[in-house]
Amino acid sequence: MARRGSRVQTDDEDVELNMTPMLDVVFILLIFFIVTAVFVKEPGVDVFRPDVNQSEQMKPTLLVAVTSADEIWINRNVYEITQVRGVLEQLLSENPRAEAMIQGDQDAPIGTVLDIQEILTELGVEEINISEES
Template sequence: MARRVSRVNTDEEDVELNMTPMLDVVFILLIFFIVTSVFIKEPGVEVERPEAVITSDERPTMLVAVTGENEIFINRRVYEQAQVRGIIEQLMEENPRAEAVIQGDQDADIGIILDVQELLGELGVEVKVSTVEP
């Protein structure tokens, strides 16, 4: 009788580590952290806000900034005062329960800040004005 050759090679052990399941887990964790993370919204310009006694931390869905040169920034882009209504309406379509914070520079015209605040109020957006602690 002929001797059968074993299919298992006991002399050499080639061990390969399958990395596919580990990579799947890493990608699932990455997706989880990206989806659950909260991104901070910035208006796109640094303004010097006036001082006030009462402050609180807010997480608005819209940030509007008015600079000392009376430029209106929404989502890091400059808009003319006539364009603000269209942009706000577009943002309201994306999020009907939007809340806004206006960051007005202390050198900005109060009339422009009040016009933006009134416009946001007309469109049904809850508005707060951002200040700094004294």
């Protein structure tokens, strides 16, 4: 009796998995997460702030820090009080509806903090907060 051939036909060719669509999906997800990521702005120096209760969380677009040594930090650079207006004008030209936060060290001169607040008010910044949380 002759044996019949198998009903399943097999080719001698190897079957390959096409990875292109999966790579496209991975790159699209990567781009999505990069675009939607929130980048944290830091002033460039750690300040020790007084302990006060603050109920709401703020995410400022403009961050200014004043240290106990009366240094003014903006975007990881130290500025004199005479230079602050020019730097803030430049930052506000990039983002006219910026929200500002001033972080003051607990031993920082209050006059410097108020001078920065006055400059921001004169430049038309509507939302100015002084950080109180540590």
